Amino acid sequence: MTLRDVARASGCSVATVSRVLAGTRPVGAETARRVREAAERLGYRPNHAARALRSRATGTVGLVLPQITNPFYPALVRELTHALHAEGRAVLLADCDDDPVAEAEYIDDLLSRRVDALLVIPADERRSRDAVAAAAARVPLVLMDRGCGPGIADSVAVDNSAGMALVLDHLAATGRRRVCFLGADGTASAAAERRAAYAAGSGALDAAAPGRIALGDFSVEWGRAAVDLVWDARPDALVCANDLIAVGALQRLQQLGADVPGDVAVTGFDDIPMAALSAPGITTVRQPVAELAAEATQLLNRRLASPGSEGPQRAIRLAPELVVRESSAPGAGERGLEGASTAVAVS
Amino acid sequence: MTLRDVARASGCSVATVSRVLAGTRPVGAETARRVREAAERLGYRPNHAARALRSRATGTVGLVLPQITNPFYPALVRELTHALHAEGRAVLLADCDDDPVAEAEYIDDLLSRRVDALLVIPADERRSRDAVAAAAARVPLVLMDRGCGPGIADSVAVDNSAGMALVLDHLAATGRRRVCFLGADGTASAAAERRAAYAAGSGALDAAAPGRIALGDFSVEWGRAAVDLVWDARPDALVCANDLIAVGALQRLQQLGADVPGDVAVTGFDDIPMAALSAPGITTVRQPVAELAAEATQLLNRRLASPGSEGPQRAIRLAPELVVRESSAPGAGERGLEGASTAVAVS
DNA sequence: ACGGCCGTTGATAACGTTTGCCGAAATTCA
DNA sequence: TGAATTTCGGCAAACGTTATCAACGGCCGT
Numbered sequence: 128m129t130l131r132d133v134a135r136a137s138g139c140s141v142a143t144v145s146r147v148l149a150g151t152r153p154v155g156a157e158t159a160r161r162v163r164e165a166a167e168r169l170g171y172r173p174n175h176a177a178r179a180l181r182s183r184a185t186g187t188v189g190l191v192l193p194q195i196t197n198p199f200y201p202a203l204v205r206e207l208t209h210a211l212h213a214e215g216r217a218v219l220l221a222d223c224d225d226d227p228v229a230e231a232e233y234i235d236d237l238l239s240r241r242v243d244a245l246l247v248i249p250a251d252e253r254r255s256r257d258a259v260a261a262a263a264a265r266v267p268l269v270l271m272d273r274g275c276g277p278g279i280a281d282s283v284a285v286d287n288s289a290g291m292a293l294v295l296d297h298l299a300a301t302g303r304r305r306v307c308f309l310g311a312d313g314t315a316s317a318a319a320e321r322r323a324a325y326a327a328g329s330g331a332l333d334a335a336a337p338g339r340i341a342l343g344d345f346s347v348e349w350g351r352a353a354v355d356l357v358w359d360a361r362p363d364a365l366v367c368a369n370d371l372i373a374v375g376a377l378q379r380l381q382q383l384g385a386d387v388p389g390d391v392a393v394t395g396f397d398d399i400p401m402a403a404l405s406a407p408g409i410t411t412v413r414q415p416v417a418e419l420a421a422e423a424t425q426l427l428n429r430r431l432a433s434p435g436s437e438g439p440q441r442a443i444r445l446a447p448e449l450v451v452r453e454s455s456a457p458g459a460g461e462r463g464l465e466g467a468s469t470a471v472a473v474s
Numbered sequence: 475m476t477l478r479d480v481a482r483a484s485g486c487s488v489a490t491v492s493r494v495l496a497g498t499r500p501v502g503a504e505t506a507r508r509v510r511e512a513a514e515r516l517g518y519r520p521n522h523a524a525r526a527l528r529s530r531a532t533g534t535v536g537l538v539l540p541q542i543t544n545p546f547y548p549a550l551v552r553e554l555t556h557a558l559h560a561e562g563r564a565v566l567l568a569d570c571d572d573d574p575v576a577e578a579e580y581i582d583d584l585l586s587r588r589v590d591a592l593l594v595i596p597a598d599e600r601r602s603r604d605a606v607a608a609a610a611a612r613v614p615l616v617l618m619d620r621g622c623g624p625g626i627a628d629s630v631a632v633d634n635s636a637g638m639a640l641v642l643d644h645l646a647a648t649g650r651r652r653v654c655f656l657g658a659d660g661t662a663s664a665a666a667e668r669r670a671a672y673a674a675g676s677g678a679l680d681a682a683a684p685g686r687i688a689l690g691d692f693s694v695e696w697g698r699a700a701v702d703l704v705w706d707a708r709p710d711a712l713v714c715a716n717d718l719i720a721v722g723a724l725q726r727l728q729q730l731g732a733d734v735p736g737d738v739a740v741t742g743f744d745d746i747p748m749a750a751l752s753a754p755g756i757t758t759v760r761q762p763v764a765e766l767a768a769e770a771t772q773l774l775n776r777r778l779a780s781p782g783s784e785g786p787q788r789a790i791r792l793a794p795e796l797v798v799r800e801s802s803a804p805g806a807g808e809r810g811l812e813g814a815s816t817a818v819a820v821s
Numbered sequence: 822a823c824g825g826c827c828g829t830t831g832a833t834a835a836c837g838t839t840t841g842c843c844g845a846a847a848t849t850c851a
Numbered sequence: 852t853g854a855a856t857t858t859c860g861g862c863a864a865a866c867g868t869t870a871t872c873a874a875c876g877g878c879c880g881t
Contacts, residue, residue, distance in 0.1 A: 129837055140861045145839060152840095155859060172586045176526035177837035180866050185523060187587075190567075195552050198747065201542045208542075208569050212580070217587055220537075220567040222555050233559070239519040240534075240564055347751055378753055400545065401748050404694055406725055476867055487831045492869060502829060524867035527836050 128171060137165035148173065179241060187217050188427065189237035191230060193250040195222045198371070198399040199414075200248070203272070206420035207246060214424065216243070227251045231258035238265055244427045249275040252314040267430030269423045274316035278440065281430070283423045286444040287317060287396075290412035291324035293449040294366055294394050297410070299332050301457040303364035303392055305339075306332055307357040309350060309376055310368035312342040321368045321396060329366075343372075350375020358383070363391055364455070370395035370402045373409050377454065392455040408452030415445050475518060484512035495520065526588060534564050535774065536584035538577060540597040542569045545718070545746040546761075547595070550619070553767035554593060561771065563590070574598045578605035585612055591774045596622040599661040614777030616770045621663035625787065628777070630770045633791040634664060634743075637759035638671035640796040641713055641741050644757070646679050648804040650711035650739055652686075653679055654704040656697060656723055657715035659689040668715045668743060676713075690719075697722020705730070710738055711802070717742035717749045720756050724801065739802040755799030762792050 130141045137144065139158055146152045147162045148171075154162075165171075179185040188211055192200055208218045219242060221233035230250045235258075237245065244267040249255035256276045262268055263280040270282035298306060308325045311318035322342070329336035341356045343349035350372035354365070365380075367373035373395030380387055387393055387407055395402055398413035422443050429438070477488045477495075484491065486505055494501045494509045495518075501509075512518075526532040535558055539547055555565045566589060568580035577597045582605075584592060591614040596602035603623045609615055610627040617629035645653060655672045658665035669689070676683035688703045690696035697719035701712070712727075714720035720742030727734055734740055734754055742749050745760035769790050776785070 130839095131837080141838080142840080142862075143860060145837095146860090149839080153858075158860080174527070174837050175587045176523055176532060177866090178839075179523035180521070180527050180836090180868085181838045181840085183866075187566075195548045195555075196747070198545070198548075201545075201548050204567075205542050205569050205571075208567055209571070212568070212583075217583065218567050219534075220551075220555060220565050221559070222552050224552075224556070236559075236564065240522045374751055378751070381753055400543070401751065404721055404725070404748065406728055406753070478867080488868085489832080489870085490830060492867095493830090496869080498869080500828075505830085521867050524836090525869075527838085527866090528868040528870080530836080 128169065129174070130171075132169055133162065133166045133171050136169060137161045183241075184243055185241045186215060187219055187240070187242045189219045189221065189234070189240075189242040189245045191221045191223060191233055191237070191245065191247045193223060193225045193230070193248055195220075198401060199272075199369075199397045202416045203420065206417045207423065210420045210424040214428070223250055225250050227254035227258070230255055234258050234262045238262060242266065244268065244431060246271060246423060246427070247275075248272045252276065252316065267427055269426045271419065271423055272317070281426045281441050281443075283419055283426065283443045283445070284316070285412075285414045285419065285447050287320035288324040288327075289444075290396060290447040290449075291321050291366075292328050293412060293447065294396075294410075295325070295328040295332065297449055297451065297455065298364045298366070298392060298394070301392070301455065303455075304333055305360065305362045306336045306364045306366055307360060307362040308336075308340040308366045308368070309353040309357070309372050310340060310342050311345050311349075311372075313344070318345070318368060325366060345369050345371055347371050347375035347378075350377075351379040354379040354383070365391060365393045367393065367395050370397050370399045370409060370411055373411070373454070374401060374405055377405060377407075377409065388454055388456045394455055398450055402450075403452070405454075407454045407456075410452045410455035411450050413448045413450045415447060418445055475516070476521070477518075479516060480509065480513045480518050483516060484508045530588075531590055532588045533562060534566055534587070534589045536566045536568065536581070536587075536589040536592045538568045538570060538580055538584070538592065538594045540570060540572045540577070540595055542567075545748060546619075546716075546744045549747075549763045550767065553764045554770065557767045557771040561775070570597055572597050574601035574605070577602055581605050581609045585609060589613065591615065591778060593618060593770060593774070594622075595619045599623065599663065614774055616773045618766065618770055619664070628773045628788050628790075630766055630773065630790045630792070631663065632759075632761045632766065632794050634667035635671040635674075636791075637743060637794040637796075638668050638713075639675050640759060640794065641743075641757075642672070642675040642679065644796055644798065644802065645711045645713070645739060645741070648739070648802065650802075651680055652707065652709045653683045653711045653713055654707060654709040655683075655687040655713045655715070656700040656704070656719050657687060657689050658692050658696075658719075660691070665692070665715060672713060692716050692718055694718045694722035694725075697724075698726040701726040701730070712738060712740045714740065714742050717744045717746045717756060717758055720758070720801070721748060721752055724752060724754075724756065735801055735803045741802055745797055749797075750799070752801075754801045754803075757799045757802035758797050760795045760797045762794060765792055 130144050134141045134144045144162050147154045147159045211218055219237055223230035223233050227250050245262055246269050247259055248271045249259055259275050260279050268280045270280050272284055306329055310322045326337045339360050341353040354376050365376050367376055373393050377393055385391055395409045395411035398411045402409040402411045477491050481488045481491045491509050493499045494506045558565050566584055570577035570580050574597050592609055593616050594606055595618045596606055606622050607626050615627045617627050619631055653676055657669045673684045686707050688700040701723050712723050714723055720740050724740055732738055742756045742758035745758045749756040749758045
């Protein structure tokens, strides 16, 4: 089951067998045939551990994520693993449970397992920085989805500003005028960028819109709570910073008896599976998951190709796509001008 | 950065350094201290590749699943990775996209990467069997969630019969009498067992209930379609074989204008995140995910401890828990005895 | 006081590959 | 035809560990 056995069986040396199997150097046609035949017959399987030891490359990539149970990530993980497997690499998975300390430990463990490269979705913009920077100095590393401070490593993410602009344009085009933003605070890039893009773009609808915001976190619970905070402003559209917030908002609105989209439109971000399955379906911004994965692996390959970490860092932003569903369908006929929609007391 | 360096720095031999760092054999207190100090000072990180080559164990477990985007699996993956990492193992992830052929390839790749063991959720009851059986002959292997024919390997899964019994008892206790089953066909264990358990248990509510079933697959789309197939029977409860079917059924019922739970109760299975977030929340059977993961790793450890594959195969079934939500709340007052609930035409 | 035993350490041979180097044969060119 | 060049294959040295074996103390028992 080792190279020696194949060599013996095919009547040549281990070196030759290695060469024909790895295709690293040309070898005689007849010899190659004999070797391949013998390898096949003996069911030879190369030993990755030995190969890794000798050639100092494991063919393995570490994937570190904050929370696999965050409904946006499974699709991303799927695309990443497929893209990497297609190149013959295997994926070591680490879920750090939103804890930067655990994240640092996992990164350390992956490095000592000699991964060729790392894909990291940092758990925290600030507190992940040191560990990520240290890791980036040792192996090629690509940040995904969230940032981690400037100049740390290559990164791939959706263009949050463009996505938010798509939402605001859509709402403007369908006659919404009193817009509120249900977002997330903190320095995480997705939160900050979407927040900023709303602030920048919503003024076009209504000069007061940039001020009508409520900030919490990226959760359903916050979505529910946030509705109550902005309901006094009698909005005709709630722009949510992600789909979970939108789901929560929708639930609270239904509790309040508000008609969606008749009285108020709701939009999300990410296009998690639940956005399509909620009733009504949630208008949202779809991240180009497959393309994000492809860009990330391509970035890794570029770094892996050139031994030293040559070339400037790249920050790739991919344009998202607006997915219009029922939650933002234009209201039938006149849209409420000034609180014409049914006022409902907060319970 | 290698054992040699640490040996030189601490003034002893590589053998001694290896021993103190691996703790494999007792070593003098003073020497141990010096070695540890030197290792710390030099920032020594053991080379897993070399270790794997020499000791023929990689400290790595392969996790093969059919579809990471299936909303039930992220939570399971999370618990499994945490349990394994806690034991110092790393997890190689493979998503085979519900394709038994790809599954076989991934298993092969993981084996040639010398994983110490495999955790497999088989993609197909029949077509996964050969690859899984072959793998089980080479390394310890635990099947999870779904079966793969008898006598293949150790397995861990929820007790589907017990779960279905919980649902039926609950519906009986809350006065439901005309029950229908929206299930999945095929030989997959979850589908078959839940089907069988419904058939066995529903007779207690109504002699005709075991006959009122509609079989499709485990999808939201099927849930929507299935409602129309059973609606003529004027059910007061729809028992769904998993939560996705329940979500679909709920959507269709709302389209039809049926009141849930007033006219008809809906129950699911698995307790995926969406079950809690749907409106109304779906009564469902929660799988003990953390315990499933713990049992699986324990099974692996048992096999890894004894070199040969000693001991009989174990098939562990864990009892699930009923989670009652709004979708099955008892109706206010009298429950319809004989189609007294509002009849709604199928659109 | 001497032989044997235990506890501790060092040399050294693997583990299965890849790869640099070298020789032999085959081929080309003058 | 002789020399230069290529092609092909083998030898052997790594890669960084762990495991085996022997050696060297010191300690105890008689």
